[in-house]
Amino acid sequence: MPQSHLTAEFEATAELLRALGHPVRLQILHAVRERPLAVGEIEEATGIGQPGLSQQLSVLRKAELVLSQRNGKQVFYQVDGARMAEIAQTLTALGGGVGGAAPPSAPSQGAAPQGGAARFARVFR
Structure with a gap:
């Protein structure tokens, strides 16, 4: 595999891990892990208000960690299993x-x- 392709792959993985590495986004993922929730339901379940919730949902969508579906005026989100x-x-x-x-070969002492x-x-x- 060419080095430039590997570099792009590593950068994409790092970006994904950054998306996962935020406590508010983890809280949102936890809320929508079992079933789709509308934005208002996510706000109620997490206590995260607008516009912060919209901003974090945008990051999760961009990282393809959630699926979204519009139903009328509401958008529902669920973890992409x-x-x-x-x-x-x-x-x-x-x-x-x-x-x-x-x-x-993993060390047994001092390891997490x-x-x-x-x-x-x-x-x-």
Whole structure:
């Protein structure tokens, strides 16, 4: 694979991780993970007011993390499950494991606990 293509791929992955790495956007994704919600319902569930909610939904749409559907005057949002599965595969590949397992050469002492794909965002203090 040409270096310029790899660089573009790494930049796209970094942009995606930036979109996921914001607490307000994670809160929105959590709210719309099980079923589509209208913007007003998201606002009620999260306490995030306008225009902040619209701004964060725009970032999530651009990163293709949510699906949107207009029904009359309302727009409904839901997590894009297929996209999240792709992200989980990318994170697994970065970890060098198959199915979320740590690679055999991974150090066992001082390493962060192993977990699912969402564990990458955990902050240890």
